[in-house]
Amino acid sequence: MKSDSESSELKIPPDLCLDSPLWHFAGRYWSRSGAQTAALALQTRGWSVTDILCGLWLALQGCHFSGTDSVAVTAWRSRVTEPLRQARKAISKNNPVTDRARNCIAQGELEAEKVELALAYRALNRDNRSSDSLSEHAVKTLALENLQAAAPEKAMDNETGSLLDTLTTELQIFAEEEQRTW
Amino acid sequence: MVMKWLIRLAFPALGVLVMLIFFGLGDPTETTPAAQDSADAEEIPAFEGLVPSPIPTEGPEIVFKWQDSDGGWHYADSPPETGHWNALAIERADQPNGPSGNSDPVSDWQSPYSAPFSMNSGPVNNGS
Numbered sequence: 153m154k155s156d157s158e159s160s161e162l163k164i165p166p167d168l169c170l171d172s173p174l175w176h177f178a179g180r181y182w183s184r185s186g187a188q189t190a191a192l193a194l195q196t197r198g199w200s201v202t203d204i205l206c207g208l209w210l211a212l213q214g215c216h217f218s219g220t221d222s223v224a225v226t227a228w229r230s231r232v233t234e235p236l237r238q239a240r241k242a243i244s245k246n247n248p249v250t251d252r253a254r255n256c257i258a259q260g261e262l263e264a265e266k267v268e269l270a271l272a273y274r275a276l277n278r279d280n281r282s283s284d285s286l287s288e289h290a291v292k293t294l295a296l297e298n299l300q301a302a303a304p305e306k307a308m309d310n311e312t313g314s315l316l317d318t319l320t321t322e323l324q325i326f327a328e329e330e331q332r333t334w
Numbered sequence: 335m336v337m338k339w340l341i342r343l344a345f346p347a348l349g350v351l352v353m354l355i356f357f358g359l360g361d362p363t364e365t366t367p368a369a370q371d372s373a374d375a376e377e378i379p380a381f382e383g384l385v386p387s388p389i390p391t392e393g394p395e396i397v398f399k400w401q402d403s404d405g406g407w408h409y410a411d412s413p414p415e416t417g418h419w420n421a422l423a424i425e426r427a428d429q430p431n432g433p434s435g436n437s438d439p440v441s442d443w444q445s446p447y448s449a450p451f452s453m454n455s456g457p458v459n460n461g462s
Contacts, residue, residue, distance in 0.1 A: 171418060179398060179421060183412035258423040262396065266421070333415060 162227055165274070170266055174273040177209045180326070187322035190315040197312065198304040202229070202268050206276060207298030208323050211291050215276075219301030222275035228268050236261040291327050295320045397422045 182188050195201050202225065207217040221229075240261055243254040299316050308316075399409050400419035413419045 176413070179413040179419070182396065183398075255423070262421055262423040 162231065168270050168274060170270045172270055172273040174209050175266060175269050178205045178269055184322050184326065186318055190318040193315050202272050203302035204299065206272050207302045208295050208319065210276065211295035211298050212327060217298035217301050225268060225271045225275060228271055233264040233268050236264050292320045292324045295323050395424050397424050
């Protein structure tokens with residue numbers, strides 16, 4: 153028997169901004185293959201990519217990340233994003249019968265991740281009001297602190313530490329490139 | 335006299351040599367305590383701990399799509415620096431297209447799942 157929280161519709165604000173600065177950061181940062189690989193490797197270890205992106209984006213803003221998700225983000229993730237991901241993974245590739253269904257679900261999963269990031273941005277915008285301008289080195293240090301706050305468990309092995317270092321180094325390079333662009 | 339003793343000693347020596355050939359030498363005994371070995375093992379981290387293991391890339395690529403001021407559509411593996419863009423999940427290029435795949439370049443932008451694009455670098459995916 154389903155509980156009320158599982159059967160009721162999620163209340164997503166109709167004015168939710170999907171094209172948020174967090175989403176734009178996610179798109180540009182995700183284009184870096186090293187960062188993407190490291191983030192996906194952490195995802196297989198139980199990390200939330202949304203939390204990773206939030207922590208890194210907040211570091212760029214000079215803000216600390218609490219590591220806790222809002223209720224809206226957690227509900228959306230557990231009831232929409234993750235079921236879509238599981239459904240996509242349940243369908244094998246290279247099967248002409250199911251290829252289109254798999255692709256449609258993958259696109260739906262991507263759209264769900266976009267909404268999840270929008271919900272996360274809304275919560276972050278509410279919680280983090282002050283920010284400081286930081287040097288690239290300070291950004292890397294703060295990013296590591298934020299990622300440690302986003303960790304699913306406190307104990308980390310060498311491989312996890314290496315992946316975090318990859319993410320923060322990529323962020324440092326990203327910040328330098330962004331500064332040159334603007 | 336010396337020659338006589340050398341011949342007498344040669345036979346036992348030959349016997350010992352034959353025995354060694356058949357039975358060999360015993361295993362070398364440990365010269366260092368086991369505790370020191372375990373301490374060394376702890377000092378050297380495992381190779382698997384230093385090098386991240388490769389992750390499966392079974393997910394689709396993410397391709398960014400946007401329209402310029404002239405109305406032209408663009409597809410790339412990174413979004414534009416400014417302006418609105420959409421992210422598309424597309425099956426990896428090394429995968430054969432199913433029968434539903436649309437290869438018409440004119441209408442492909444309407445069907446994001448098989449849109450043709452020129453990737454500038456390595457494949458990108460969302461782990462999806």
